[in-house]
């Protein structure tokens with residue numbers, strides 16, 4: 388028995404050396420002493436975080452922000468609560484563009500989320516007079532987000548504003564607001580001129596509805612790039628191509644995505660079950676398990692991910708890797724990964 392057991396030990400030793408070799412080689416690759424992707428992952432796993440960057444994400448959707456909660460209106464109090472709840476549950480704000488590109492830079496163990504605001508109403512961004520100066524109303528969405536960000540820098544400070552011509556309803560501050568938002572890394576989406584159901588109007592009208600806001604934005608601030616269409620009432624035009632490309636009276640538009648109104652999370656662009664260019668969102672509203680109201684809204688989905696954490700996107704903290712249990716690699720569309728980003732399984 389003795390010789391046999393020695394042989395087994397020898398084989399084991401050989402296997403261990405062979406297994407260890409690639410790891411040693413990889414760790415030495417950086418040269419500059421930078422930890423390899425695998426070392427990062429091991430650290431994250433050792434701290435009891437199970438990254439799953441093949442999991443689902445959410446684009447949340449707000450409309451009016453006002454004193455009292457009602458349909459399509461989030462109360463000021465509830466908006467503040469949303470910020471706290473999302474932060475505590477480990478959600479972190481990212482831009483829509485970064486989310487869709489798979490360029491996710493949030494701390495290990497957290498989940499990226501996008502805020503979108505439709506209709507650019509005043510409660511979303513209001514200026515008030517503060518003595519001789521202008522100040523952001525602390526009770527508008529931007530004001531509340533800014534205050535929250537000052538306390539919790541890691542939560543992030545960004546959102547997507549899907550604009551209508553009234554643009555926050557304080558006409559004299561339009562340029563100033565767009566300037567502020569653009570300088571602070573916020574994004575804009577085209578929400579058409581008159582908010583029609585695009586599925587019910589002619590092709591020519593669809594093109595005009597989408598092109599005119601692009602021209603308007605160029606006049607307000609030529610730096611602002613608009614390549615997102617937010618569909619009023621979630622209504623898709625009969626000719627779907629018109630959502631993405633068209634020209635009206637010399638103004639051409641090109642949209643990379645069209646946003647729906649409801650009502651589910653989705654897989655990232657590099658996952659084989661990604662939503663493509665037509666992106667679902669989730670309305671922010673409370674869920675009542677007793678009567679089932681709000682069952683398609685954010686509160687419902689937050690509870691859903693609490694119960695099914697394995698379906699939720701969990702970051703590894705390293706934007707250069709997509710980290711997930713190794714078996715998920717079969718679900719990966721490697722061509723959709725941003726440059727320099729690779730899959731690391733565990």
Ligand SMILES: [Zn+2]
Pocket residue numbers: 505506578582619620
């Ligand atoms: Zn709208």
